[in-house]
Amino acid sequence: MSDFRERAAALDAADPLSAWRQQFQLDADVVAYLDGNSLGRLPLRTRERLATFVREEWGARLIRGWSEGWVELPVVVGDEVGALLGAAPGQTVVGDSTSIGIAKALHAAASLAPGRTRLVVDASDFPTDRYLAEEVARQRGLELVVVHRDAEGDVAASLADVLDERTAVVLLSHVDYRTGVLLDLPSLTAQVHAAGALVVWDLCHSAGVVPTSLDTAEVDLAVGCTYKYLNGGPGAPAFLYAAARHLPHLEQPLPGWWSADDLFAMAEEYRPATDARRLLSGTPNVAGLVAVREGVAMVAEAGVEAARAKSELLTGFTVDALDALGERGLALQLVTPREPDRRGSHVTVRVPDARALTARLTDRGVVPDFREPDLLRLGLAPLTTSFAELHAGLSVLAEELAH
Numbered sequence: 417m418s419d420f421r422e423r424a425a426a427l428d429a430a431d432p433l434s435a436w437r438q439q440f441q442l443d444a445d446v447v448a449y450l451d452g453n454s455l456g457r458l459p460l461r462t463r464e465r466l467a468t469f470v471r472e473e474w475g476a477r478l479i480r481g482w483s484e485g486w487v488e489l490p491v492v493v494g495d496e497v498g499a500l501l502g503a504a505p506g507q508t509v510v511g512d513s514t515s516i517g518i519a520k521a522l523h524a525a526a527s528l529a530p531g532r533t534r535l536v537v538d539a540s541d542f543p544t545d546r547y548l549a550e551e552v553a554r555q556r557g558l559e560l561v562v563v564h565r566d567a568e569g570d571v572a573a574s575l576a577d578v579l580d581e582r583t584a585v586v587l588l589s590h591v592d593y594r595t596g597v598l599l600d601l602p603s604l605t606a607q608v609h610a611a612g613a614l615v616v617w618d619l620c621h622s623a624g625v626v627p628t629s630l631d632t633a634e635v636d637l638a639v640g641c642t643y644k645y646l647n648g649g650p651g652a653p654a655f656l657y658a659a660a661r662h663l664p665h666l667e668q669p670l671p672g673w674w675s676a677d678d679l680f681a682m683a684e685e686y687r688p689a690t691d692a693r694r695l696l697s698g699t700p701n702v703a704g705l706v707a708v709r710e711g712v713a714m715v716a717e718a719g720v721e722a723a724r725a726k727s728e729l730l731t732g733f734t735v736d737a738l739d740a741l742g743e744r745g746l747a748l749q750l751v752t753p754r755e756p757d758r759r760g761s762h763v764t765v766r767v768p769d770a771r772a773l774t775a776r777l778t779d780r781g782v783v784p785d786f787r788e789p790d791l792l793r794l795g796l797a798p799l800t801t802s803f804a805e806l807h808a809g810l811s812v813l814a815e816e817l818a819h
């Protein structure tokens with residue numbers, strides 16, 4: 417790995433985003449944090465902002481905080497997240513978890529496709545997506561149709577086999593949580609629309625790290641986490657996007673006072689808001705929104721295009737280093753595509769005894785994650801991962817693989 421050390425140094429020296437790393441809490445016991453695709457590092461400014469929020473807003477302003485900006489936060493932060501996703505203001509909220517957002521989006525999409533009888537889900541999708549798709553289909557009396565990835569990890573061919581006038585909605589993940597395969601969002605959206613159906617995109621593994629144009633691609637609905645590349649913190653509230661053309665008509669399954677047209681009218685009868693607030697349900701977690709706002713602002717300042725450019729270099733460095741280890745006879749098999757434009761920001765390898773290997777790496781301060789049954793996943797976060805850090809982590813991995 418020594419020639420990779422020099423390459424890492426050169427890449428760090430040329431990295432326009434290198435200064436961002438110092439804006440995060442870095443602790444000496446973590447040699448290499450390769451899990452920013454699951455939980456992003458803590459931004460220093462979030463640590464400060466939360467302390468101020470607790471003392472000066474929650475503590476000092478108490479209930480008055482609601483009329484001093486808290487009420488608007490789900491849509492204000494929603495618009496800020498939306499700007500990173502190519503969504504014009506007024507279509508995105510931040511509030512519930514991604515899982516709740518998936519349920520709402522699937523119900524909403526089905527409500528916009530009356531008379532259609534099928535809900536399509538990807539067999540390899542993240543468990544919460546699959547479980548919720550199955551449950552929403554059951555609740556609405558829809559037939560669940562399962563599509564499968566081809567050898568390249570694409571889903572277009574399987575979709576082509578099932579899409580027809582019976583299809584109401586298709587749920588897809590932009591970046592696969594295991595393989596890292598990045599789907600062609602505009603082209604798959606167009607494919608679904610050609611059948612007259614709606615598409616719900618899960619952007620958990622792409623938000624903040626893969627440029628996305630939700631409006632231009634005419635995406636119907638989208639959801640995603642803010643605790644990964646947006647560094648919003650553990651359990652940070654998720655975003656939910658619905659295209660402006662759908663908002664005034666869609667029905668969602670958890671109508672509450674926060675989705676009513678006048679929150680404080682406390683009206684006898686529910687009348688849904690016609691704007692993005694229609695997607696909300698109940699009181700949002702304000703501290704969570706305050707934290708998300710800081711992480712989102714940092715990605716906005718750094719720029720998603722710049723993040724993507726560095727992400728491609730980080731994943732490329734990782735692929736090359738893993739190839740070099742393979743050539744040395746170490747047992748590993750690359751699962752993530754070699755072509756930069758076909759992958760997100762994590763690289764996954766199949767290794768023997770992946771669970772025990774992950775534990776040994778973690779003991780040595782290298783934090784990747786393990787996914788059943790034999791996958792080691794290396795998450796690369798452009799604002800926080802340096803090439804030197806990545807090199808250090810891969811060097812420990814090489815030692816442990818040779819063990």
Ligand SMILES: Cc1ncc(COP(=O)(O)O)c(C=O)c1O
Nearest residue numbers: 513514515542544589593618620
């Ligand atoms: C693709 C995908 N969807 C959803 C989730 C999680 O949803 P939630 O935040 O509701 O646990 C994750 C990760 O946890 C994910 O990778």
Ligand SMILES: Nc1c(O)cccc1C(=O)C[C@H](N)C(=O)O
Nearest residue numbers: 453454455542593594620651787
């Ligand atoms: N959301 C998580 C959690 O609450 C605990 C542990 C991990 C997570 C994750 O984010 C998992 C992640 N979405 C994945 O792709 O595996």
